[in-house]
Amino acid sequence: MEFFLHLLVNGLSLGFLYALSALGFVMIFKSSSVLNLAHGELLAIGAFMFLVLSAWAELPIVLAFVLTLVGTFILGFIIERFFLRPLIGEKLIEVIMLTLGLGIMFRGLLLFIFGGDIHNYPSFLPEGLAIDIGMVSVPSVYVATFIIGILFLIIFGFFFKYSSQGIYMRSVADNQPAALSLGVHVRRVFALSWAIAFIVAAISGIVLGIINGINVHELSAIGLKVFPVVILGGLDSIGGAILGGVIIGLLETFTGGYISTSLREVIPYIVLVFILMVRPYGLFGLVEIERV
Amino acid sequence: MRRLKFHPCGNFKESYLSELTVYQTDFGRLWTLAGLFLIFVVIPLISDPYALYVLNIMGIYSIAAIGLNLLIGYTGQISLGHGAFFGVGAYAAAILGTRAGLPFIVTVPAAGFITALVGIVFGLPSARLKHLYLLIATLAGQFIIEYVMVQWDSLTGGAQGIVLPGASLFGIDLGTDKKFFYVVFVSFVAMTWLAVNIVRTRYGRAFIAIRDNDLAAEGMGIPIFRYKLLAFAISSFFAGFSGALFAYYMMAITPEPFNLWLSIEYIAMIIIGGLGSIPGSVFGAVFIVLLNETLTHITDILMNLGTSVGAAITIAPLKEFVFGLAIVIFIIFEPKGIAEVWRIVRSSFRLWPFSY
Numbered sequence: 001m002e003f004f005l006h007l008l009v010n011g012l013s014l015g016f017l018y019a020l021s022a023l024g025f026v027m028i029f030k031s032s033s034v035l036n037l038a039h040g041e042l043l044a045i046g047a048f049m050f051l052v053l054s055a056w057a058e059l060p061i062v063l064a065f066v067l068t069l070v071g072t073f074i075l076g077f078i079i080e081r082f083f084l085r086p087l088i089g090e091k092l093i094e095v096i097m098l099t100l101g102l103g104i105m106f107r108g109l110l111l112f113i114f115g116g117d118i119h120n121y122p123s124f125l126p127e128g129l130a131i132d133i134g135m136v137s138v139p140s141v142y143v144a145t146f147i148i149g150i151l152f153l154i155i156f157g158f159f160f161k162y163s164s165q166g167i168y169m170r171s172v173a174d175n176q177p178a179a180l181s182l183g184v185h186v187r188r189v190f191a192l193s194w195a196i197a198f199i200v201a202a203i204s205g206i207v208l209g210i211i212n213g214i215n216v217h218e219l220s221a222i223g224l225k226v227f228p229v230v231i232l233g234g235l236d237s238i239g240g241a242i243l244g245g246v247i248i249g250l251l252e253t254f255t256g257g258y259i260s261t262s263l264r265e266v267i268p269y270i271v272l273v274f275i276l277m278v279r280p281y282g283l284f285g286l287v288e289i290e291r292v
Numbered sequence: 293m294r295r296l297k298f299h300p301c302g303n304f305k306e307s308y309l310s311e312l313t314v315y316q317t318d319f320g321r322l323w324t325l326a327g328l329f330l331i332f333v334v335i336p337l338i339s340d341p342y343a344l345y346v347l348n349i350m351g352i353y354s355i356a357a358i359g360l361n362l363l364i365g366y367t368g369q370i371s372l373g374h375g376a377f378f379g380v381g382a383y384a385a386a387i388l389g390t391r392a393g394l395p396f397i398v399t400v401p402a403a404g405f406i407t408a409l410v411g412i413v414f415g416l417p418s419a420r421l422k423h424l425y426l427l428i429a430t431l432a433g434q435f436i437i438e439y440v441m442v443q444w445d446s447l448t449g450g451a452q453g454i455v456l457p458g459a460s461l462f463g464i465d466l467g468t469d470k471k472f473f474y475v476v477f478v479s480f481v482a483m484t485w486l487a488v489n490i491v492r493t494r495y496g497r498a499f500i501a502i503r504d505n506d507l508a509a510e511g512m513g514i515p516i517f518r519y520k521l522l523a524f525a526i527s528s529f530f531a532g533f534s535g536a537l538f539a540y541y542m543m544a545i546t547p548e549p550f551n552l553w554l555s556i557e558y559i560a561m562i563i564i565g566g567l568g569s570i571p572g573s574v575f576g577a578v579f580i581v582l583l584n585e586t587l588t589h590i591t592d593i594l595m596n597l598g599t600s601v602g603a604a605i606t607i608a609p610l611k612e613f614v615f616g617l618a619i620v621i622f623i624i625f626e627p628k629g630i631a632e633v634w635r636i637v638r639s640s641f642r643l644w645p646f647s648y
């Protein structure tokens with residue numbers, strides 16, 4: 001029973017990590033229907049920026065955090081300006097290939113600068129957040145992850161539903177030419193969505209870095225783990241991303257605990273194939289599958 | 293003898309048949325003959341073993357890249373699992389060659405067909421859906437196939453891999469680079485011929501119609517699900533075929549080379565070479581193999597300079613950076629790849645001195 005509870009807590013925390021990393025991905029998909037293959041590298045860039053500011057430049061944590069967010073926001077604009085803007089109006093497939101190329105480029109750059117080792121942040125989270133449930137205790141990082149996840153869910157839910165920018169974003173994702181002809185500023189929408197997604201990715205990357213240490217390879221692998229999560233939850237659903245993340249996290253830890261550790265890494269992808277067969281729009285995705 | 297045909301100064305095609313011809317002018321035919329002569333007579337005579345090795349790898353990669361281009365460039369479906377399918381072909385050939393003891397000439401095409409079947413398994417859930425779901429399914433396929441290769445010890449030999457019997461064809465041992473060169477390039481020519489003819493007949497036209505507008509294609513009576521699956525099966529066949537050649541050429545295989553990075557290299561090849569162009573796939577394969585070899589050499593030279601091993605290790609990620617940069621630059625500035633650059637160069641020669 002203790003083993004079970006242990007796995008449950010681990011799975012939930014891992015799941016919230018996945019959910020958190022999936023949020024930025026869903027953000028970009030929702031606003032431009034681009035599958036961002038560079039997502040893992042965006043996580044890594046955010047995490048490393050925070051590392052440089054907090055551990056190497058030794059700024060106060062809060063200042064470093066704010067500077068990271070500002071920096072990634074600006075970087076998001078820069079990426080959009082130089083790499084994605086030339087492709088507005090081009091076919092989706094080219095944009096997706098471009099994100100693949102960007103991802104490889106960023107990974108090479110990060111590996112070149114920071115190497116393949118694991119780096120660690122100085123510890124700074126208050127211990128008071130930790131929760132003890134009987135036999136198992138939940139460290140404060142996981143509690144923070146949980147809170148951040150819920151916070152994002154609420155903020156983005158309202159953002160996409162009610163704010164005018166959110167509605168512009170959804171319109172661009174739905175049909176770019178139509179949005180353009182109705183006077184939506186597609187360039188601004190793209191820039192803003194990449195900038196915001198980059199911020200979300202940076203926060204997720206920092207949280208991942210606090211828990212596992214920061215490693216380029218691991219973070220970019222998580223960028224791919226996002227796919228089972230979002231397919232399970234529904235590609236364009238924020239709530240779905242969180243639930244999908246939790247389910248995948250639980251599935252992974254329980255498979256690792258009870259069946260075999262080597263199967264653990266693959267089980268999300270096996271599930272992914274099954275979901276594609278049975279319910280390709282996921283749990284909460286928009287049921288608008290065009291069968292052509 | 294009829295007179296040689298040259299480029300007409302306009303579009304004077306009078307029938308669909310003339311629209312479909314592979315060679316618009318007789319020069320194309322002559323150049324092809326010259327190219328074949330160069331490949332099969334001149335190059336084997338003048339190349340040293342290292343050059344032959346590089347050429348063989350180029351030939352093998354080109355076959356797989358042509359397959360991927362049929363899928364991505366012509367049908368508009370992205371696959372992130374081409375490297376794994378390449379591996380499936382390699383393993384299929386190795387297992388058929390060692391366990392069943394089948395000869396080389398049977399195992400290589402059989403490996404192609406087995407890979408096509410595996411491809412269909414992963415294509416089935418996604419090919420009936422819109423929205424690039426194939427990309428996600430093939431990503432899953434990549435990881436699942438890698439897992440099976442490592443874990444199914446009794447069949448694949450796990451992490452140790454399989455040692456293949458030496459390839460022999462019609463009683464001739466193909467142990468040397470030069471003999472294998474002929475095998476690779478005969479297959480290369482045959483597969484290119486196959487691909488060119490797939491593209492210009494009804495199947496290829498259906499693929500292109502699906503890429504350009506799937507709804508319109510459906511409306512014109514193309515059964516999209518069947519054709520998407522067919523495109524995926526054909527592309528997997530090419531991957532499996534070249535994977536089998538790769539396995540025989542390397543003589544021993546492990547699961548390691550068939551990872552996600554190989555799939556990405558294939559995508560890089562066809563983007564850099566030119567999406568939707570068969571010569572483009574070959575250009576791309578040549579470019580990537582040359583890039584790989586050059587970067588390896590630079591690393592070696594840095595190692596030998598002896599400053600430190602550290603310098604060589606920091607150089608290694610540069611390879612990824614250069615790959616990514618090449619993809620990004622080509623997509624932004626020349627989305628049709630090297631093939632388009634080649635076409636522009638050619639036509640500016642042709643139109644000289646009035647090139648625009």
